Amino acid sequence: xxxxxxxxxxxxxxxxxxxxxxxxxxxxxxxxxxxxxxxxxxxxxxxxxxxxxxxxxxxxxxxxxxxxxxxxxxxxxxxxxxxxxxxxxxxxxxxxxxxxxxxxxxxxxxxxxxxxxxxxxxxxxxxxxxxxxxxxxxxxxxxxxxxxxxxxxxxxxxxxxxxxxxxxxxxxxxxxxxxxxxxxxxxxxxxxxxxxxxxxxxxxxxxxxxxxxxxxxxxxxxxxxxxxxxxxxxxxxxxxxxxxxxxxxxxxxxxxxxxxxxxxxxxxxxxxxxxxxxxxxxxxxxxxxxxxxxxxxxxxxxxxxxxxxxxxxxxxxxxxxxxxxxxxxxxxxxxxxxxx
Amino acid sequence: xxxxxxxxxxxxxxxxxxxxxxxxxxxxxxxxxxxxxxxxxxxxxxxxxxxxxxxxxxxxxxxxxxxxxxxxxxxxxxxxxxxxxxxxxxxxxxxxxxxxxxxxxxxx
Numbered sequence: 001x002x003x004x005x006x007x008x009x010x011x012x013x014x015x016x017x018x019x020x021x022x023x024x025x026x027x028x029x030x031x032x033x034x035x036x037x038x039x040x041x042x043x044x045x046x047x048x049x050x051x052x053x054x055x056x057x058x059x060x061x062x063x064x065x066x067x068x069x070x071x072x073x074x075x076x077x078x079x080x081x082x083x084x085x086x087x088x089x090x091x092x093x094x095x096x097x098x099x100x101x102x103x104x105x106x107x108x109x110x111x112x113x114x115x116x117x118x119x120x121x122x123x124x125x126x127x128x129x130x131x132x133x134x135x136x137x138x139x140x141x142x143x144x145x146x147x148x149x150x151x152x153x154x155x156x157x158x159x160x161x162x163x164x165x166x167x168x169x170x171x172x173x174x175x176x177x178x179x180x181x182x183x184x185x186x187x188x189x190x191x192x193x194x195x196x197x198x199x200x201x202x203x204x205x206x207x208x209x210x211x212x213x214x215x216x217x218x219x220x221x222x223x224x225x226x227x228x229x230x231x232x233x234x235x236x237x238x239x240x241x242x243x244x245x246x247x248x249x250x251x252x253x254x255x256x257x258x259x260x261x262x263x264x265x266x267x268x269x270x271x272x273x274x275x276x277x278x279x280x281x282x283x284x285x286x287x288x289x290x291x292x293x294x295x296x297x298x299x300x301x302x303x304x305x306x307x308x309x310x311x312x313x314x315x316x317x318x319x320x321x322x323x324x325x326x327x328x329x330x331x332x333x334x335x336x337x338x339x340x
Numbered sequence: 341x342x343x344x345x346x347x348x349x350x351x352x353x354x355x356x357x358x359x360x361x362x363x364x365x366x367x368x369x370x371x372x373x374x375x376x377x378x379x380x381x382x383x384x385x386x387x388x389x390x391x392x393x394x395x396x397x398x399x400x401x402x403x404x405x406x407x408x409x410x411x412x413x414x415x416x417x418x419x420x421x422x423x424x425x426x427x428x429x430x431x432x433x434x435x436x437x438x439x440x441x442x443x444x445x446x447x448x
Contacts, residue, residue, distance in 0.1 A: 169352060176357055180364050
């Protein structure tokens with residue numbers, strides 16, 4: 001590899017280190033505060049021969065100044081660049097800095113300011129950098145299994161939703177309306193008029209979800225048909241309501257358990273409206289937390305599909321609290337846009 | 341806590357039953373039944389479960405969840421004293437589910 005190529009790679013890496021997009025002809029064009037001849041002069045000893053990079057703190061800081069940045073501390077330089085002797089090493093060091101910068105601050109320029117500059121003491125630097133170092137997972141793997149949360153059967157998860165759970169109330173309403181329509185002495189035309197066209201249409205929709213047909217007004221009310229509708233729907237509603245009560249009871253208990261956990265590792269945020277959303281989210285959680293790389297950490301995570309409170313405002317506040325307590329948040333974006 | 345789930349369902353079911361019964365009795369109905377009726381307006385800072393109207397007669401129906409509802413019920417009952425054509429009816433969900441309807445055929 002020629003010195004020119006190494007020089008280009010070094011400039012590109014340097015631009016990335018500084019949080020700049022390297023432009024093709026002049027990678028440091030957006031940050032350079034010195035003239036090109038001076039940069040060339042600075043680089044000459046840094047790139048002495050093929051594949052070699054001869055960096056030291058003094059040369060590194062000259063480059064920083066040429067790029068409009070404050071000089072770096074010795075401990076910063078030592079940590080990232082002391083062992084750099086080839087262009088590959090240099091690029092790896094830059095990549096290492098960028099990863100840590102993102103973890104700690106989410107911003108390369110700010111990370112340089114907070115980690116590298118000379119007013120950052122070695123103690124402060126060490127504390128920050130320790131947060132990015134690999135550490136033993138024993139603090140997680142040696143603790144007890146997280147089994148506090150009672151699971152809810154997958155097919156019943158949708159009963160926890162404020163929107164998806166509404167379907168059962170609609171079915172209940174439809175059944176009661178049909179019962180009244182079949183009652184003796186009722187003025188059906190007047191009843192349907194007061195119920196309103198939209199609601200009459202909605203009744204039909206609710207029944208069609210159950211593969212049943214609502215007898216249209218002009219066809220009259222077919223008692224036999226209504227009896228057969230009720231015969232099918234009433235036990236069905238009772239069974240689903242029992243499952244809903246059970247699911248919500250478990251969800252409320254789980255919410256209490258979450259509120260009293262001494263700590264929480266992960267908060268999982270999402271928006272769920274339909275039953276499918278609940279099932280998809282539950283599967284997502286299983287995939288994440290049962291993954292062999294994660295499972296043994298015994299993470300305590302907030303599963304939004306296993307928690308319920310009848311008051312959606314209160315549920316929102318509880319989730320805010322969970323979010324603040326957790327060390328990590330996973331946001332699982334749904335297929336549709338929500339404002340959750 | 342356990343009972344709360346059932347109580348809430350019973351309350352909502354009672355509101356649905358009442359609203360439909362009132363429709364049957366010839367009332368125009370506003371009710372707190374999501375997706376089916378327009379919600380009633382607030383009365384003295386509280387939104388009743390149902391407000392039904394037939395001619396000049398107005399019926400305010402509250403399905404009582406628990407004794408903790410007393411401030412709401414007492415606020416709603418004030419309208420009865422203030423406006424002669426308003427009647428306030430308070431029922432427990434159990435009463436309604438046992439068939440004690442509100443409306444023309446029941447004294448509040």
